[in-house]
Amino acid sequence: MATRIEVTGLTAYYGKFKAVSDVNLTIEPKNVTAFIGPSGCGKSTVLRTLNRMHEVLPGARVEGRVLLDGEDLYGAGMDPVNVRRTVGMVFQRPNPFPTMSIYENVIAGLKLNGVRKKALLDERVEESLKGANLWDEVKDRLNRPGAGLSGGQQQRLCIARAIAVEPQVLLMDEPCSALDPISTLAIEDLINKLKSSFTIVIVTHNMQQASRVSDATAFFSLEKTGDPGRLVEFDKTSKIFTNPTEKRTEDYVSGRFG
């Protein structure tokens, strides 16, 4: 179920602009790995290369390798559509499909996979919503629009939608930045629960959040605006936040920079 991700020599471009340069790191299975760093350092870009969402943007491309249990996501003949069915993603702003009910939102991915049996869909909806700690709040109104939920509930609905297709990896791009503290706490609890089943990578601007939820932390930074972002340090979260090797990491996590 969960999967190791090895990133080697990863460089990502937006057109001619080099956004991230030469990233190497290994993400352990059934762990939560946090990407932190100042704005523009490329942490979200790196995250989006892990399920080939980076290349969705016009002119965006990637060099280097991302191995998912030894298989190169960017290898010849690898279909990005299949990659994304294996590596799920949750976005910064909750984005349930506004034209769909709660139920339809959860099964959106399953329907793309051709699952049609009502009994199986019902079962998956309940499983996924329970997995996202949302079932009790919405079980009586599954046919109501997903966009009618609160922001925190919408984000958990998006998590339910992502885990309904049973991915191996779950990528989260600042999943709490649009949420209030209570909803944030609910998502963090959920992350702790989900890591028993999934390999989780989370981008966050909130260093407390990184220290609370993650096992490993990668610190990205850039020299100055216009330069590509680079991976400065990658280690156990406890080490990054208490005794980092690099001075720049220490400056950042202690609030002296960025």
Place this chain on the structure above:
Amino acid sequence: MTTEPDSSADTAEPRGAASATVPPTDGPPTDGPPSGESPSASPNALTEPAGKGPTGKAPIGNAKVGTADVVFKNLTRAAGFALLALIVAIALFLVLKATHALDVNKGNFLTTKEWFPNDPTPKFGVGATLFGTVVTAAIAMILAVPIAVGIALFITVYAPRQLSSALGYVVDLLAAVPSVVYGLWGLIVLAPHMTGVQLWLNDYLGWIPLFDADSVGRSYFVAGVVLAIMILPIVAALSREVFLQVPIAHREAALALGATRWEMIRTAVLPYGRPGVISASMLGLGRAMGETIAVALVLPASFSISGHLLEPAGNTIAANVANGWGEANTVGRGALIASGLVLFIVTMLVNIAARAIVARRREFSGSSA
């Protein structure tokens, strides 16, 4: 000390406003250095503007904004009522002018196919022309809307960025060209070549009664094709605008679930754009049903109802008005106006139906997101 704040709190607004302007100019430069009085003066100077500012200024500011607000509100209200009045006036005009003609009509106005309103014993009905209007408009919609949506999707989803913006620009330009220009092109260039298409349809789909024909020519089908060309740019341009409004977040949500481009369109783009595409289609339909000259030039102006779409026959309400107005007598003009009233009502019914379709899933429309 104690009386000053009290009196200043009780003073009327003009004095308060005046006193508020005085301390800042007097206080700091002149009385600032002396030690005994300046501390007591400066707290007053601070409390007075703080206490007075909102109470003293707010009514003035509100009054100003209020006037502009009221004026603007009434202007927009007047505009709104003017529109309603206009619609009522048009309806009244049509009804009044049509009444006499309908009184002397010897036929049933809704079902009669003949159109002899200028005879001494007038006998006319809107049956044939209404049929022609609906059929040609329907053909136009069936042909134009899918192509227009396809154009819009290609521009917004499939085309590379530079091609996309160039095409978008061109489509907007084309939509601004009066539809009669396309109508003339369709009439002069395209219609002559339609014979082959119609023969082909008759050969291969002739087993469907619609495409069965003894002879082909200036038919409902050709008129529908010309109308389709006329409404294509406007429907495509509006649909493109609608699809551009689909948030990137929804498109990415679908892609991240492992949707192909087409699945992404089906999951995120089309459902979100549906109300807008329906509205765009309604605008196109309005144009198609109201189009006059191009149809008048294509159709042979015969008053018949036939399901054989490829045969040379037919007329529409708008084309009939254009053809018949010049030589119509009083009753004849009343009859044409009555047919105009029918067109008015049909257009309204179609729009109401479209609105009902859009409203049925309003809470799922994404407007609340």
